Amino acid sequence: MADDTPEIINQLQEGVPPALALLAGMQLEVFSALGDECKTAAQIAAALSLDEERLARLLYALVLTGLLVHEDRRFANAPEARRFLVKGRPGYIGAMHELLGDIWHADLHTAASIRTRGPAALHDFDAMDDDALAAFMRGLQPYAAATGRSLAEHFDFARCALVIDIGGGSGATLLALLAQHQHLRGTLLELSRVARVAATLLSSAQAERLEIQVGDIVAAPPAGLYDAAILRAVIQVLSPADAERAIRHAFACLRAGGTIYITGSGILADDRLRPPGGVYVNLTLMNFYRAGAAYTHSTHAEWLRRAGFQEPRHRTLPTGSEIIWATKAT
DSSP, rough: OOTTTTTHHHHHHHHHHHHHHHHHHHTTHHHHHHTTTOHHHHHHHHHOOOOOHHHHHHHHHHHHHTSEEETTTEEEOOHHHHHHSSSSSSTTTGGGGHHHHHHHHHHHTHHHHHHHTSSSTOOTTTOOOOHHHHHHHHHHHHHHHHHHHHHHHOOOOOOOOOOEEEEETSSSHHHHHHOOOOOEEEEEEEOOOHHHHHHHHHEEEEEEGEEEEEOOTTOOOOOEEEEEEEEEEEEEGHHHHHHHHHHHHHTEEEEEEEEEEEEOOOOOOOOOSSSHHHHHHHHHHHHHSSSOEEEEEEHHHHHHHHEEEEEEEEOOOOOSOEEEEEEEEE
């Protein structure tokens, strides 16, 4: 590398425009408009009621990202876009554009959060209107559902009857888990406002084996006893004291032999440099929450032991998510 060439800086700058082009394509539903077809810019613009010339600029940019292909003035989805970005497909994750937009907007405030010693893009669920809260929860659904499928695939729920998803938002993690285990019944524990919005996102058919319980895991244990407790993206939004309190309360709602599963982006290796996603989400958490942070494996393990759990373990799932689990003594 030449001394006068800022290669790392250039690479970082070049990574931003493709990501923002992806976000715009998701927001405009370009990929769903294409589906399995090849269309001209004019045809896509007409289908989406958009200006052709402006849309064409984005289409050519998406070709450079590898998500679209282009031949003879026609555009088509590349295989990955067909699989993940076409609405109605089983692997569809296009709805997470609401979450991505929220996260990337918050990340622009990192310097301000450090200067002011507080979250410059505060996430205040009490101040959000229901539409904004629902949009945030919809954005989380693809990740949450993937967590439920991973739990079903990599852990044994055959002996479980009741599972509680603590702070589970829309309930997508629990629904994905229940879909793989027909004998299970689930409880979604959420704060009052979130629980109300979650109820609107759940169809009656989905909700047959799922009940919603209003509660605050930091304040008190949930009602009832369960065979497993899931805490996805919960611990990372809490202060250390509140995180330890939440784990103690989760312990209290488990039967002997029950298992707690803690997962999400905010789990770090003890060197605090892995996984990369966890390191970067630690910045986002600082911008969103007054006390949220990514905590290390050792910190989680210590909280779990002090609560009474045995042999905390961790692994990285094929999805890239970290998970820590431990069992209550029989």
